[in-house]
Amino acid sequence: MATFRFRLEFLLDLKKRLEEEAAARQAKRLASIRELEGKIAAIEDRRTSLSTELTRKSEVGEVTPALLSLYSDYQVKLLQDLKKADELLLLSRRELAKEQAALRKALVERQLMEKIKEKKAEAFKAEELYKEQNTLEELASLMKARKIRMNSDAS
Numbered sequence: 001m002a003t004f005r006f007r008l009e010f011l012l013d014l015k016k017r018l019e020e021e022a023a024a025r026q027a028k029r030l031a032s033i034r035e036l037e038g039k040i041a042a043i044e045d046r047r048t049s050l051s052t053e054l055t056r057k058s059e060v061g062e063v064t065p066a067l068l069s070l071y072s073d074y075q076v077k078l079l080q081d082l083k084k085a086d087e088l089l090l091l092s093r094r095e096l097a098k099e100q101a102a103l104r105k106a107l108v109e110r111q112l113m114e115k116i117k118e119k120k121a122e123a124f125k126a127e128e129l130y131k132e133q134n135t136l137e138e139l140a141s142l143m144k145a146r147k148i149r150m151n152s153d154a155s
Contacts, residue, residue, distance in 0.1 A: 004124045012113045019106040026099045036089045043082045
């Protein structure tokens with residue numbers, strides 16, 4: 001009996017590879033988003049600790065105009081960094097949505113190719129069974145014809 005061979009196997013392999021690449025891109029994007037979220041949390045923590053430190057120093061009376069200016073400049077820098085990180089996070093989330101859509105598309109395309117392969121395999125199997133059935137019927141009819149001939153020759 002012949003074995004099934006899917007002629008579009010190379011296309012199925014391509015679809016699998018494209019799906020894997022889309023999944024890898026999405027994983028990298030998620031990692032960068034987690035990194036940005038960590039950076040934003042660290043900036044927020046630093047701003048909070050800076051504010052607490054300034055309040056503590058003002059209660060003790062250790063605040064000087066120069067120190068206040070330094071704190072203010074650093075606070076401005078932290079706010080700028082926070083704004084940049086938020087913008088990057090927003091862009092990364094937009095890109096993540098695009099990459100998720102691309103992954104879904106690649107997944108559907110691969111599954112479609114696998115369904116086509118399954119249907120072709122089923123059709124091949126049905127055709128092979130049909131051929132085998134015809135062969136068996138031919139053999140049975142030949143055997144019957146032979147028995148009839150042998151009986152007629154014997155009489």
